[in-house]
Every structure is written in structure tokens, then in C-alpha cells.
Amino acid sequence: xxxxxxxxxxxxxxxxxxxxxxxxxxxxxxxxxxxxxxxxxxxxxxxxxxxxxxxxxxxxxxxxxxxxxxxxxxxxxxxxxxxx
Numbered sequence: 759x760x761x762x763x764x765x766x767x768x769x770x771x772x773x774x775x776x777x778x779x780x781x782x783x784x785x786x787x788x789x790x791x792x793x794x795x796x797x798x799x800x801x802x803x804x805x806x807x808x809x810x811x812x813x814x815x816x817x818x819x820x821x822x823x824x825x826x827x828x829x830x831x832x833x834x835x836x837x838x839x840x841x842x
Contacts, residue, residue: 759806766799766803767799770801771796771800772796773792773799775796776792776793777793778835804818
């Protein structure tokens with residue numbers, strides 16, 4: 759798994775971006791699934807790196823910031839959709 763971590767992480771982040779763009783442009787129903795699957799892929803690498811903290815310390819800090827930003831964007835989007 760260690761040699762595929764970067765590919766899984768990048769594909770997960772790409773799916774999150776695709777999901778967010780689809781939600782903004784078409785509908786939140788279409789954007790939810792790529793975003794959720796992307797976060798799940800990214801969570802897999804996130805957990806692996808968390809269990810190997812000493813080896814991936816710098817990446818873990820960046821991942822935590824990115825994860826918080828993605829969750830905030832999704833929450834803001836949900837609030838906006840609920841109010842309209």
C-alpha cells in the first residue's frame with residue numbers, strides 16, 4: 759500500500775474537487791457521490807499516514823488543514839442549499 763499512497767491521495771482529492779464543482783454547477787445530488795468517494799479514498803491514506811506519524815509528519819499536518827477546509831466548504835454549501 760505504501761507505494762500507492764500518493765496515487766490514492768491524488769485521485770481522492772481530484773474526486774473531491776469534481777464533486778464540489780458538480781454541486782456548484784449542476785446539482786448537489788450529482789456532486790455528493792464523487793465527493794464522498796474522494797473523501798473516503800483520501801481518508802484511507804490519511805489513516806495509514808496517521809498510524810505512521812513519524813514518517814509522514816509534514817504530510818499529516820497538510821492533510822489535516824485540507825480536510826478541515828473541504829469539510830467547511832461542504833457545510834457552507836449545504837447551508838446555502840437548505841436556505842434556498
